[in-house]
Amino acid sequence: MTAPADSVQPQxxxxxxxxxxxxxxxxxxxxxxxxxxxxxQDLRFQNMHTxxxxxxxxxxxAFTVFVYYVIFGLVLEVDRGVxxxxxxxxxxVLLYTVTTRIAGDAVNTMERDAGLIRSVEFPRALLPISAVxxxxxxxxxxxxxLFGSLLLTGERPSVKWxxxxxxxxxHYMVNVGFALIFARLGFGVRDMSxxxxxxxxxxxxxxxxxxxxxxxxxxxxxxxxxDVNPLYGVLAFGRWVWLDDMAMRGTVVFFLVLWxxxxxxxxxxxxxxxxxxxxx
Amino acid sequence: xxxxxxxxxxxxxxxDPKRGIRQLATRSKSPRRHTTVHAVRGVDLxxxxxxxxxxxxxxxxxxxxxxxxxxxxxxxxxxxxxxRSRPRLLGIGGAAMRPGVSGRQNLLxxxxxxxIPKRQMDEQLDELVAFVGIGDAIDRPISSYSSGMRxxxxxxxxxxxxxxxxxxxxALAVGDASFKERAQDRIGQILGSAGTVVMVSHNVEDLxxxxxxxxxxxxxxxxxxxxxxxxxxxYLADSAGS
Numbered sequence: 001m002t003a004p005a006d007s008v009q010p011q012x013x014x015x016x017x018x019x020x021x022x023x024x025x026x027x028x029x030x031x032x033x034x035x036x037x038x039x040x041q042d043l044r045f046q047n048m049h050t051x052x053x054x055x056x057x058x059x060x061x062a063f064t065v066f067v068y069y070v071i072f073g074l075v076l077e078v079d080r081g082v083x084x085x086x087x088x089x090x091x092x093v094l095l096y097t098v099t100t101r102i103a104g105d106a107v108n109t110m111e112r113d114a115g116l117i118r119s120v121e122f123p124r125a126l127l128p129i130s131a132v133x134x135x136x137x138x139x140x141x142x143x144x145x146l147f148g149s150l151l152l153t154g155e156r157p158s159v160k161w162x163x164x165x166x167x168x169x170x171h172y173m174v175n176v177g178f179a180l181i182f183a184r185l186g187f188g189v190r191d192m193s194x195x196x197x198x199x200x201x202x203x204x205x206x207x208x209x210x211x212x213x214x215x216x217x218x219x220x221x222x223x224x225x226x227d228v229n230p231l232y233g234v235l236a237f238g239r240w241v242w243l244d245d246m247a248m249r250g251t252v253v254f255f256l257v258l259w260x261x262x263x264x265x266x267x268x269x270x271x272x273x274x275x276x277x278x279x280x
Numbered sequence: 281x282x283x284x285x286x287x288x289x290x291x292x293x294x295x296d297p298k299r300g301i302r303q304l305a306t307r308s309k310s311p312r313r314h315t316t317v318h319a320v321r322g323v324d325l326x327x328x329x330x331x332x333x334x335x336x337x338x339x340x341x342x343x344x345x346x347x348x349x350x351x352x353x354x355x356x357x358x359x360x361x362x363x364r365s366r367p368r369l370l371g372i373g374g375a376a377m378r379p380g381v382s383g384r385q386n387l388l389x390x391x392x393x394x395x396i397p398k399r400q401m402d403e404q405l406d407e408l409v410a411f412v413g414i415g416d417a418i419d420r421p422i423s424s425y426s427s428g429m430r431x432x433x434x435x436x437x438x439x440x441x442x443x444x445x446x447x448x449x450x451a452l453a454v455g456d457a458s459f460k461e462r463a464q465d466r467i468g469q470i471l472g473s474a475g476t477v478v479m480v481s482h483n484v485e486d487l488x489x490x491x492x493x494x495x496x497x498x499x500x501x502x503x504x505x506x507x508x509x510x511x512x513x514x515y516l517a518d519s520a521g522s
Binding site for chain 1: 350352353360362363365366377378379381385388389392393395398434437438
């Protein structure tokens with residue numbers, strides 16, 4: 001192909017045209033310090049006015065774990081066909097909570113930071129990505145609680161635990177995808193901020209946070225739906241890595257890896273195409 | 281620089297007339313309907329590198345709409361705006377960046393958002409704080425700022441990196457004299473580094489002696505364009521006449 005005729009002024013662009021993907025990604029990368037510093041400051045700011053301050057980042061997951069332990073471990077005494085059901089449950093709840101928080105954050109982020117959007121020029125996808133980074137940072141104390149709980153429920157460190165960064169990376173990628181998609185939808189459709197609670201309550205059950213789908217669902221079509229659900233994939237992967245005797249099916253791995261790549265790409269493209277609409 | 285060709289911009293707004301007793305009694309449907317405002321009607325304009333361009337016109341003549349369209353915030357009906365990078369708009373009473381956090385923190389966030397490395401921002405921060413020049417208030421949340429203080433902060437953030445095109449819509453009107461002078465110095469630097477500045481102001485005498493060129497907008501069309509003194513004189517004569 002030959003260069004277009006107006007290549008004399010290569011930098012000249014028609015206003016309102018979406019930037020190219022490579023340019024967009026480069027612009028995002030050059031703002032990486034924003035995506036780390038700003039959510040970190042926001043996290044610190046969050047609990048500044050509470051008596052216990054930064055301890056809440058530890059206390060929140062600890063209380064969550066405690067409540068689930070009391071209800072399912074002491075009161076109901078269920079195992080639902082899993083040898084370490086408490087460990088199973090804690091992994092599910094903690095990982096799932098991160099994604100719920102991110103989606104809840106993301107759906108409002110374009111609205112909340114409209115001031116920033118109108119004041120300075122930056123690729124708008126920076127905002128949902130920062131929201132993901134913030135919740136990922138907040139997950140670090142939760143991860144400590146998670147490992148503590150696993151040891152207390154009788155798990156012993158195994159070689160598989162070395163895969164922990166991979167679990168976190170895949171989860172992060174899926175979260176980035178969700179955040180971008182929900183931020184875009186939330187900007188166009190304000191009702192999303194109401195709908196999202198219900199979407200994620202449904203997803204809570206559809207991701208097997210509380211139970212192993214194989215044990216309770218016999219309909220094979222329904223089971224396939226679990227396999228293609230990226231959140232179920234993240235949970236299944238985490239449980240396989242951290243628990244001693246969990247199996248992981250090949251189809252689940254396949255779809256998980258697929259989503260971890262596809263969701264962020266879809267999200268970025270959605271943002272690219274709406275780039276000039278934000279901030280109106 | 282920017283090339284604007286045959287630009288038309290309109291926006292829809294609600295027209296909400298007062299409902300009389302009869303409409304209420306007959307429970308007729310609300311008479312509310314859309315009105316389309318055709319605010320910019322065929323503007324051709326080429327802005328050059330290093331040019332200080334002034335825009336004058338009565339209220340409602342389409343100045344702000346033209347600037348908004350140039351940033352891509354308003355969709356264009358027809359025509360085109362071609363630019364190297366998206367122009368930066370500085371409006372009056374513009375959005376507070378992050379109202380809950382301090383001015384200092386907002387400077388830093390703004391810098392990081394445009395891609396300035398954190399270390400460089402940390403080094404420059406004292407200098408920038410001095411440029412904003414609002415004393416201790418820099419450490420208070422900007423939700424507590426006066427419009428003048430906010431304008432000073434926003435001007436500083438908007439010019440952290442030299443913009444290719446800076447559009448100023450009355451944003452300096454609320455600043456005091458000393459800040460206006462410093463802002464003009466900064467504008468001078470932008471022009472010096474081949475940037476373009478478009479200034480909308482009702483202080484037309486000021487535009488007449490600072491600008492390189494002035495355009496006069498009447499009902500969304502450029503009535504006159506060229507030598508600042510001549511255009512401003514014609515504009516003032518017209519305003520006095522009507």
